[in-house]
Structure formats: structure tokens, C-alpha cells
Amino acid sequence: MATPVLAFAQIANECEAEGLTVHNAERIAAEIAKTFSVHGDEVAVLQLQRANLHFVYPSKLQNIGSIPLNTAGSVAARTANSKRAEAINNFAQTKHASVFEAVDLAAKQKAVIGAPKEDKQAHIIQKLMTVPVVGAAGVLGVIQVCRKGKSAPESGADFSPADIQRLVQIATTLAKCFK
Numbered sequence: 001m002a003t004p005v006l007a008f009a010q011i012a013n014e015c016e017a018e019g020l021t022v023h024n025a026e027r028i029a030a031e032i033a034k035t036f037s038v039h040g041d042e043v044a045v046l047q048l049q050r051a052n053l054h055f056v057y058p059s060k061l062q063n064i065g066s067i068p069l070n071t072a073g074s075v076a077a078r079t080a081n082s083k084r085a086e087a088i089n090n091f092a093q094t095k096h097a098s099v100f101e102a103v104d105l106a107a108k109q110k111a112v113i114g115a116p117k118e119d120k121q122a123h124i125i126q127k128l129m130t131v132p133v134v135g136a137a138g139v140l141g142v143i144q145v146c147r148k149g150k151s152a153p154e155s156g157a158d159f160s161p162a163d164i165q166r167l168v169q170i171a172t173t174l175a176k177c178f179k
Contacts, residue, residue, distance in 0.1 A: 005169065005173060007031055008028075008031065008170050008173045008174060009173055011024075011027055011028060011031060011174070011177075012173050012174050012175075012176055012177055015027070015028070015174075015176075015177040016176045016177060016179075019177060019178070019179055020045070020047050020056050020141075020177050020178050021056075022056065022057070022059050022062075024177060025045045025056040025057035025059075026057060026059075028045055028057070028174060028177070029043040029044075029045055029057040029058070032143065032145060032167075032170065033145075035166070035170070036129075036145050036163065036166075036167075037156075038145060038146070038147060038156075039148075040058075041058060041148075042145060042146045042147060042148055043057065043058075043143075043144070043145055043146075044057065044058065044061075044076075044142075044143070044144040044145075044146075045057040045141065045143055046067070046076055046141050046142045046143075046144070047140065047141040047178055048069075048080060048139055048140055048141050048142075048178075049066075051068060051069050051070075052066040052067060052068050052069065053066060053067040053069070053074075053076050053077065053080060053141070053142060054066045056141075069081055075088070075094075075128065075130055075144075076130065076142045076144065079130040079131065079132050079142045079144075080132055080139045080141075080142055082132075083132050083134060083139060084132070085129070085130065085131035085132065085164050085167065085168050085171075086129070086130055086164070087127070087128070087129045087158070087159035087160070087161075087163065087164050088127065088128045088129075088130075089127045089152070089158040089159060090126075090127075090152065091125050091126055091127055091128040091146070092124055092125065092126050092152065123148050124148060124149065124150070125146045125147075125148055126146075126147055126148060126149050126151065126152045126154075126155035127146060127147040127152065127155055127156070127158060127159055128144060128145070128146045128147075128159075129144065129145045129146070129159045129163060129164055129167050130142060130143075130144045131143050131144075131164070131167045131168050131171045132171065133171045133172075133174060133175050133178050134171070134172070134175060135175040135176070135178065135179070140175055140178035140179065141178045143167065143170070143171050143174075145159075145167060147159075
């Protein structure tokens with residue numbers, strides 16, 4: 001898979017003037033989802049504001065709360081503080097803050113009589129890539145890509161070092177949107 005630098009460079013140029021609006025974050029997340037063959041609800045875009053990470057995407061998480069940089073169990077906070085990208089291919093077994101993971105991001109659909117109930121286990125984050133968005137002024141945010149499923153094998157392939165490298169390159173290209 002070739003690095004889609006041009007697509008992200010174009011998005012970054014178009015978003016730079018407005019900054020990281022909800023609409024721009026949706027565009028970014030959609031392109032990241034396409035790049036890594038994940039669903040839209042498997043991408044998170046967080047922006048750093050006054051020592052707190054705020055979800056810009058998915059928009060359903062904006063009003064749930066923010067993540068203070070001093071939160072011990074937060075992978076996103078650790079990513080921002082360490083300025084290091086990482087892949088955690090056994091994320092479900094890793095101790096982490098899960099308050100945001102509990103929010104149902106799926107579109108609400110009317111229940112159909114006789115239809116099986118959706119299994120909440122299918123929405124557990126099994127694998128995660130997390131990268132800081134770094135600009136000249138330091139850390140500006142965090143981008144995360146995950147794979148959800150009932151189990152690690154069901155969620156898909158492990159994230160590779162090449163995937164991390166690709167996401168770091170994407171985050172670097174998009175940094176000018178996070179101002």
C-alpha cells in the first residue's frame with residue numbers, strides 16, 4: 001500500500017485556514033479509515049487544549065469529557081506526554097482507561113422484532129495504534145486507529161511497524177490543521 005501523502009497534504013492545505021473543525025476532523029478520519037481499512041468509528045482525532053486532550057472526532061465523544069495529560073491510565077495522554085508512537089496489538093488485555101470505549105458510537109437503528117440483539121463484545125478495542133501530532137510548538141494532539149471485535153483474531157490483522165510509520169507520516173502532514 002503506497003503512502004497516501006498527497007491526499008493528506010491536500011486535506012491539510014484545505015483545512016489549515018479553518019483549523020481542526022468537526023467537519024475537517026470528519027474528512028481526516030474518513031481518509032485515515034480508508035488508508036488503514038478500518039471503520040469510521042475505529043479512528044479518533046484528539047486536540048490538545050490547555051493540558052487536556054479533547055475529542056474532535058468521533059463527535060459523539062466531544063461532550064463526554066476530556067483527557068487530562070496527567071491521567072495515569074490513558075494511552076492518549078501517554079502518547080502526548082512521551083511524544084512516541086506505538087502499536088498495541090493486545091490492547092484488550094492492557095490496563096487502560098475505558099470510559100470513552102463504553103460510549104456506543106454506532107448509529108442508532110430501530111429494533112426489529114425477532115432480530116438478534118447486537119453484541120456489545122463486537123465493539124471492544126482489540127488493537128490500537130496511537131501517534132502524537134507534533135508541530136513546531138510541540139504536541140498538538142493525538143491520532144488513534146483501532147481494530148474492534150469480539151477477539152483479537154476476529155478484529156483483523158495486527159498493526160505493523162510500517163502501519164505506525166505511515167500514521168506518523170500522516171500526523172506530521174496534518175499538524176498544520178491542529179493549530
